[in-house]
Each structure stands twice: as C-alpha cells, then as structure tokens.
Amino acid sequence: MKAVEAMDLTKMYSDFKAVDSISFDVDEGQIFGLLGPNGAGKTTTIRIALTLIRPTSGTIKVFGIDCVKSAASVRQISGYVPQEVSIDTDLSGYENLLMYSKLYYTPKEQRGQRIQDALEYMELADRQHDLAKTYSGGMMRRLEIAQALMNRPRMLFLDEPSIGLDPSAKTAVWNQIMHLRDEFGTTMLVTTHDMHEAEVLCDEIAIMNKGKIVADGSPTQLKDDMGGDMISITAHDGDCSLILREHGQLLVSKPDEGTYELVVAQGEKAIPAVLESLEAHKIHVESVSLKKSTLDDVFLKYAGARIQDGGTWRDARVTRLAMRKRKG
Amino acid sequence: MAGCASHEISDEEAKRMIGSKFLRTVSTLAEFELRKLRHDSSEIFIRGVQPALWLLVFGTALTSIRAIDVGSFTYLQFLTPGVLSQSVMFVAVFYGIMLVWERDLGLLNKLLSTPAPRSAIVLGKAISAGVRGIFQAIVVFVLALIINVQLSLNPLDLIGVALVIVIAGMCFSCLSMCLAPIFKSREKMMGIGQAITMPLFFTSSAIYPINQMPGWLQIISAYNPLSYITDAMRALLLPGYVSNIPLDLGAGLLATAIFATIATILFRRILE
Ligand SMILES: Nc1ncnc2c1ncn2[C@@H]1O[C@H](COP(=O)(O)OP(=O)(O)OP(=O)(O)O)[C@@H](O)[C@H]1O
Ligand SMILES: [Mg+2]
Numbered sequence: 001m002k003a004v005e006a007m008d009l010t011k012m013y014s015d016f017k018a019v020d021s022i023s024f025d026v027d028e029g030q031i032f033g034l035l036g037p038n039g040a041g042k043t044t045t046i047r048i049a050l051t052l053i054r055p056t057s058g059t060i061k062v063f064g065i066d067c068v069k070s071a072a073s074v075r076q077i078s079g080y081v082p083q084e085v086s087i088d089t090d091l092s093g094y095e096n097l098l099m100y101s102k103l104y105y106t107p108k109e110q111r112g113q114r115i116q117d118a119l120e121y122m123e124l125a126d127r128q129h130d131l132a133k134t135y136s137g138g139m140m141r142r143l144e145i146a147q148a149l150m151n152r153p154r155m156l157f158l159d160e161p162s163i164g165l166d167p168s169a170k171t172a173v174w175n176q177i178m179h180l181r182d183e184f185g186t187t188m189l190v191t192t193h194d195m196h197e198a199e200v201l202c203d204e205i206a207i208m209n210k211g212k213i214v215a216d217g218s219p220t221q222l223k224d225d226m227g228g229d230m231i232s233i234t235a236h237d238g239d240c241s242l243i244l245r246e247h248g249q250l251l252v253s254k255p256d257e258g259t260y261e262l263v264v265a266q267g268e269k270a271i272p273a274v275l276e277s278l279e280a281h282k283i284h285v286e287s288v289s290l291k292k293s294t295l296d297d298v299f300l301k302y303a304g305a306r307i308q309d310g311g312t313w314r315d316a317r318v319t320r321l322a323m324r325k326r327k328g
Numbered sequence: 329m330a331g332c333a334s335h336e337i338s339d340e341e342a343k344r345m346i347g348s349k350f351l352r353t354v355s356t357l358a359e360f361e362l363r364k365l366r367h368d369s370s371e372i373f374i375r376g377v378q379p380a381l382w383l384l385v386f387g388t389a390l391t392s393i394r395a396i397d398v399g400s401f402t403y404l405q406f407l408t409p410g411v412l413s414q415s416v417m418f419v420a421v422f423y424g425i426m427l428v429w430e431r432d433l434g435l436l437n438k439l440l441s442t443p444a445p446r447s448a449i450v451l452g453k454a455i456s457a458g459v460r461g462i463f464q465a466i467v468v469f470v471l472a473l474i475i476n477v478q479l480s481l482n483p484l485d486l487i488g489v490a491l492v493i494v495i496a497g498m499c500f501s502c503l504s505m506c507l508a509p510i511f512k513s514r515e516k517m518m519g520i521g522q523a524i525t526m527p528l529f530f531t532s533s534a535i536y537p538i539n540q541m542p543g544w545l546q547i548i549s550a551y552n553p554l555s556y557i558t559d560a561m562r563a564l565l566l567p568g569y570v571s572n573i574p575l576d577l578g579a580g581l582l583a584t585a586i587f588a589t590i591a592t593i594l595f596r597r598i599l600e
Contacts, residue, residue, distance in 0.1 A: 013600075050441045052599050072443045080441040084434030090364045102356040103442040105349060131367060147438075 001064050003028045003155055003187040004049060009058035011044050018044045020211035021058060026189055026204070031181055033202030034191040035295070040208040042191035043083055046157045049189070050080050062155050076104070079153030081144050083160045083191075089133035093124050093143050096132055097150060104151035118146040122176065138169030145176065156180070156188045162197060174200055195295040205295070207302055214302040219295060226293040226301060229267030231274065233260045234286045243281055247274050258286070267292060350451075353444040357452025361459055369463070376467040379415040383408065383472060386535075396536055401566055408472045408479060409561035410534030412489075413496055413554060415468050416461035420497045421525050423457045424504025425517045431598055432514065440599065447592045450505060451498075454588060458497030465493050485564045488573075492564070495580040496557045500528075502587035509594040534558050553583040 004026040011019040019041040026032040034042045047053045049060055051071035060067045062074045087096045097115045106114060119125040122142040127135065132143060141161065148156060161177060162170040178201065180186045192198050198205050199219045206216040215222060227249065233240070236258040244250050244262050247270055252261035264270035267290040278285055365372070383404065390396060391403040398406040430436040439449060472479060480486075504521065511517050529535075531545060532554035538546055549555045560576035562569045 047437070047599070052437055052440055053596075072445070075441055076443040078441065080438060082434035082437050084432075084437070086434030086438035088360075088364075088435060090367060091360060092367075095360065095363055099356060099360050100442065102359075103353060103439070103444050105352060105443070151442075 001028065002026060002061075003030070004032070004060070004062055004189060005064075006045075006049075006060040007058055009045070009048065009060055010056045011041070011048060011053065012056040017211050019048070019055075022206075022208070022211070022213045023058075024206050024213060024216060026187060028187050029181065029185045030203045031177065031188045031190060031201050033198040033205040034189065034208055035193075035195070035198045035205055035299070036191075036208035037193060039210075041211040042208055043159055045208075046080075046159050046189065046191060049074075050078055050157060051075055076151065077154045079148035079151060079156040081141075081148045081156070081158045081161055083163065085140060085144075087132050087140055087143050087147065089131065089135075089140075091132060092129050093119070093132055093135070093139075094128040096143060096147055100147045100150040106150060114150060114152070118149050121149075122146040123172075136169075138165050138172070141165060141169070141173060142176070145173070149180075152184075154187060156186050158188060158190045160191055160193070162192075162194070170197075177201060195299070199295055207295075207299055209299075209302070215298065222295060222298045223293045224265055226297050227263050228265040229263070229270075229293055230291040231262045231264060231267055231271060232287075232289045232291070233262065233274070233278075234258050234288075235260070235278065235283050236286065237283045240278060240281075240283055243277055243283075244274065246277070349443070350445055350448045353448035354452040354455055357449070358455045358459055361456035365460065365463060372460075372463050372467055375415065375419060375464060376471070378418070379411045379468045380471055382411045382414070383468070383475065383477075387411075388475075397540065398537055400568065402478075404472075404475070404477045405479070405566055406537070406562070407535060408468075408477050409565050410532075410558050411472075412465050412468050412493075413532075413557045413561055414529050414534055415464050416493050416496045416557075417500045417528065417554060418525055419461050419464045420457040420500035421504045421521050423453055423501035424506075424508040425514065425521055427453070427505055427508040427598065428512060428514050428517050437599065446595050447588075450502065450588055450592045450595060453505065454498035454501045454584070455494070457501030458494030461493045461497035462490055465489075479565045480567055488564045489561055492557060492560045492577070492580070495577065495584060496554075499553050499557070499580055499584040499587060502584055502591050505591040506587050506594060509591075509597040512598065528552060528554050532558060553580055556580050 002025040006025065007023050008021045009019055009023070010017065010021045022045070034045060036042055044053070048055050049062060049067055051067050051074050054068060062078060065073050067074050088099070091099065094115065097118060098111070101111045101114060116125070119128050122145060124139060124142060124146065127139065132140065135143065145158070145161070158177065162173050165173060174197070177188065177190070181188060190201055202219060204216070204218055205222060206213045208214070217225070230251070233244070239255040240260055241250055241253040241255065244253070244260055248262050248264035250260065250262055252259065254260070262274070271288060271290065275285060275288070387404045387407045394403070396403060427436065430439070440446070503524070507520050508517060511520055531548045532552045533549060534554060538549050538555065541549060556576040556579040559571040560573055560580070563571035563573050563576070
C-alpha cells in the first residue's frame with residue numbers, strides 16, 4: 001500500500017488554481033520532498049492531505065483512507081508540523097505535549113511515557129516546564145515536531161521543518177527527522193525551498209511550480225536527468241578530444257588553449273578513469289575540476305527560474321514569531 | 329511508531345466512541361485554558377479596569393443623582409449585575425478575535441489536524457470563555473463588595489451566578505466565533521468586536537430597567553441575550569428582585585445553541 005496517493009488533485013481559490021491536477025505517491029517508510037518556490041502550492045497540498053481544506057477535484061488517500069470521506073480517520077494516523085508557529089507559547093513545553101496527547105486520545109497510562117520520550121528525543125527535557133515563549137526558534141521547532149509525535153503517526157507532514165533555523169539547529173532537526181524514518185519507519189512528506197535540504201533528507205522528490213509537479217524522482221535520478229556533472233580539464237600536450245569523447249559528452253574542446261569541458265553521469269567515478277586513459281596516451285593533466293549538477297540546476301531546467309528568487313519566506317516566519325512573543 | 333494499524337476499524341469505532349471523544353476534547357480545551365490562566369492572570373486584572381470605571385464612576389455618580397428609578401434597590405446594586413455580565417461578554421467576544429489570531433499563527437491548523445470533532449472544538453472554546461468569564465467576574469464581584477454594594481452571598485445563589493456566567497461566556501464567544509469565519513482578518517474582527525459589544529450593552533437591561541426604556545428599545549432589548557443574562561444575575565444577587573429565571577436561562581441557552589451551530593457550520597471557512 002502507498003502511504004500517500006494523490007490523483008489529479010486540484011484546488012481552486014475562486015478562479016486561481018493553487019494546485020493544478022497533481023498526481024504523486026509516497027512509498028511507506030520514505031521521506032518524500034515537495035520542493036518549490038513561494039506560492040508553488042506546497043502548503044495547500046499538505047492541508048488537503050490533512051483534511052483541513054477540501055480539494056476542488058481529484059482524490060488523495062493516506063494509507064488507503066480517503067481524505068475527504070474519512071477525514072477523522074486520516075487525522076488520527078497523521079502528524080502535522082505547520083509552516084507557521086503552532087505551539088501555544090502561553091503554556092509550558094510539557095503542557096503543549098500533554099494537550100496534544102489528550103487531543104489524540106492517547107490512553108492515560110501511555111501519556112507520561114510518550115511525552116518524556118518525545119522530550120528526550122527532541123532534547124527539550126531540561127526545559128520542559130518553562131513557558132514555550134521563552135524558547136529559541138530551534139527549540140520551538142523541535143517542540144512542534146515532538147507535538148506531532150504524540151499520536152505516534154504513521155504519516156508525518158512537515159511543512160518547511162527547518163525554516164528560519166541556524167545551520168546547527170537545522171542539522172539537528174534533519175538528523176531527528178531521518179532518525180524517525182530509520183528507527184520507527186515513519187513515513188514523511190516534507191516541503192522545502194531548500195535544494196540542499198531536499199538532497200540531504202529526501203528519498204524521493206517532486207518539484208512543484210505554480211501548482212504543478214514539473215519533475216519527480218530520487219535526487220540522484222533528477223540530477224542524472226540533467227546529463228550529469230561537468231569535469232573541466234586543462235592539458236597542453238596535444239589534442240585530447242578524441243580520448244575524452246569516449247568518456248562522455250564533450251561540451252567544450254579548445255586544444256589551442258588546452259581547456260576541455262566534459263559532461264559525465266557521475267563525476268567522482270569518471271575522473272580516475274579519464275585521468276588514466278589520458279595518462280596512457282602520455283598526456284600530462286595540469287588541473288581537473290568537478291562541478292556537480294545540483295537540484296538547483298534541475299529546478300532551473302524544469303521551472304525556468306532559480307528557486308532562490310522566491311523571496312521572503314524567512315521573514316514571514318520571523319515576523320510571526322515576533323508577533324507571538326509580543327502578544328505573550 | 330509504525331505499529332498502530334487501528335485505522336481499518338476506526339470508522340466503525342469512531343462512531344461508537346464519538347460521544348466520549350467529544351467530551352474529552354471539550355474538557356481538554358477547558359483544562360488548558362485554566363492552565364494558561366494559572367501561568368498568567370494579569371489580563372484578568374487589566375480587563376477589570378473598565379468594569380471598575382463603570383462601577384466607581386458611572387455607578388456612584390448615578391446613585392447620587394438618582395436619575396434612574398430602580399425601585400427599592402440602590403443604583404449601584406442594580407448596576408453591578410449589569411457590569412458583571414458586560415465584563416463576561418467582553419471577555420467572550422475576544423474569542424472570535426483569538427480564533428483569527430490562532431489561524432494566522434499555525435495554532436488553529438494544528439488543532440484542526442487532530443481527530444477532534446469540529447463541534448467539540450467550538451464548544452471547548454466556548455466553555456473556555458465561560459471559565460475565563462468566571463474569573464473575570466470574580467474580580468468585578470470582589471470590587472463591588474469592597475465598595476460596599478449589598479449583594480447576596482448565599483452559596484446557592486453564587487453557584488447559580490457561576491452557571492449564568494458560563495452560559496453568557498458560551499453565548500457571546502459563539503457569537504463572535506460565528507463572525508470570525510465571515511470577516512477572517514484580525515483588524516476587521518477587532519472592529520466587529522467593538523461594533524457588537526457596545527450596542528449589545530446599551531440595548532440591554534444592564535444599565536437601565538427595561539420598563540423605563542422607550543418602546544422601540546424595549547423591543548430590541550427583548551431580543552438581546554445580554555438582557556436575559558443580566559436579569560438572571562439580578563434575580564440571584566439582589567434579594568427581592570423578581571425575574572423569570574427559567575425564561576432567562578432558556579433564552580441564554582437558546583441563543584448559545586443557535587450561535588454554536590452556526591459557528592460549527594461556518595468553522596471550516598476560516599481556513600479557506
Ligand atoms: N486562502 C487562500 N485564498 C486565496 N489564495 C490562496 C489561499 N491560500 C493560498 N492561496 C494561494 O495559493 C498559492 C499556493 O499557496 P501555498 O501556500 O500552497 O504555497 P506554498 O508553496 O506553500 O508557498 P510558501 O513557500 O510561500 O509557503 C499561492 O499563490 C497563494 O497565494
Ligand atoms: Mg507553504
């Protein structure tokens with residue numbers, strides 16, 4: 001059974017298509033990434049899956065359960081970490097977890113243990129009785145993830161989990177997310193703007209732009225679709241082009257200047273072979289450099305724009321945090 | 329975590345358990361409202377300032393002017409239950425604004441992603457408003473005692489008042505939760521909050537007896553839930569004040585039921 005199965009899913013806001021007949025499926029035990037710029041429709045897709053809004057047309061199922069027809073059952077097995085701040089900063093960390101374990105009807109005997117496990121796991125145990133408004137952004141995010149674990153979800157939806165975090169907090173969150181998959185087999189759907197994040201976390205990626213899925217596959221597959229990595233070589237002992245052509249697609253060949261650019265499937269593996277065969281022809285290589293193709297290139301190819309052009313998402317989260325703190 | 333395969337039966341089970349789930353959701357929401365109050369009760373005192381002014385300035389002034397004939401009671405006695413119910417209404421109307429606020433953050437999305445039934449969430453928030461209303465009313469009540477307003481201190485009467493307050497909190501919070509999915513933005517809801525509380529207050533029996541109002545105002549007042557709430561409180565707090573308590577409670581509950589139903593139906597729209 002697929003963990004998530006979306007078929008021709010469409011969401012219209014008056015006559016604007018926020019999600020435009022997308023289909024995808026997520027295998028059990030996988031981390032699936034929805035990658036796209038601001039306004040791509042990622043959050044809308046997640047909200048439909050979580051039964052918070054209804055699709056205009058199409059279907060989506062979570063572990064075979066229809067998100068429109070059996071909304072409550074889908075919610076019982078799903079966890080959600082929203083893009084925005086979703087903990088109650090007027091309660092302590094512990095109380096935030098207790099509240100959700102009650103809202104998920106966790107049996108009383110199991111509550112205490114689950115809460116302590118989640119607190120330990122997210123490294124919040126020592127601050128559990130402080131009001132959440134005193135937490136740092138990273139701690140709040142970890143508390144939100146802990147909260148989403150209260151019902152031991154089979155399917156966890158994380159909307160931009162590392163948004164607004166500094167690099168070390170980001171890495172910590174990534175490790176915890178991967179740990180959830182590896183240790184508990186939790187299936188996850190993660191949205192992100194961040195190519196690097198998608199590459200580190202995801203087993204499978206769908207690139208979304210303007211409501212449509214424009215490409216999907218594993219990160220490696222997607223990059224291979226680009227035709228692979230670029231090796232630049234400098235060598236002055238005669239014309240290397242014939243030898244290089246045996247290894248891949250020769251984009252640039254300037255024997256007079258001694259520069260060549262070669263596109264290969266997997267750069268690291270190709271370099272030793274290329275060097276060996278050049279050496280066999282007694283050609284001395286002066287320098288080699290490798291430029292890996294990135295998901296950014298993939299995105300450029302399919303969506304016609306660099307993802308960083310998106311804008312001010314970080315500001316949005318920070319403003320929301322500030323608002324929340326002011327209120328508290 | 330992968331091991332909870334209960335979903336195949338949970339549709340059937342869900343139907344059987346729906347009653348208990350409903351109550352558990354409602355009581356959880358109320359419990360955590362109380363915990364929030366315990367962490368920080370300053371808001372209750374800040375919100376006590378306005379009712380205090382009504383009692384201390386308006387109440388004492390009109391008592392000495394004797395402009396309004398309230399029978400055998402002093403005007404302050406007559407006014408206190410009115411100010412009590414007004415202060416509860418102000419607290420309750422804030423719940424609609426808070427709903428929009430929680431939507432703008434991620435709290436509401438998160439809350440709605442739990443299996444809790446929508447109606448239980450609406451009712452839970454309504455009861456929370458009632459709970460907060462009780463604490464708000466205690467502040468006003470103590471103040472009234474300090475300035476020596478003669479009120480009934482009979483425990484049964486006070487329990488009755490607490491019940492009326494919970495109904496008032498539910499009624500007006502549900503009213504504002506009906507409006508939240510329609511107006512959706514925090515700024516608009518702030519304005520709406522102002523725009524409904526003052527007219528509700530002035531067209532009710534809170535500051536003057538209904539029988540002394542002009543005819544048109546009497547008609548409006550008869551459709552104003554705040555009049556019934558205030559009347560019930562008067563009957564409980566002022567020995568000798570006559571009012572039809574069952575009618576008052578019935579009117580309050582009917583209004584609550586109507587508003588709660590509309591709020592539940594409209595609730596989904598707040599996320600769209
Ligand atoms: N309630 C709504 N009413 C009208 N339009 C909406 C609504 N919610 C979202 N949209 C629009 O739908 C589009 C997709 O929004 P969505 O929030 O799903 O994007 P996203 O991919 O999550 O973007 P971001 O990276 O900024 O979070 C946007 O153009 C947005 O303006
Ligand atoms: Mg989003």
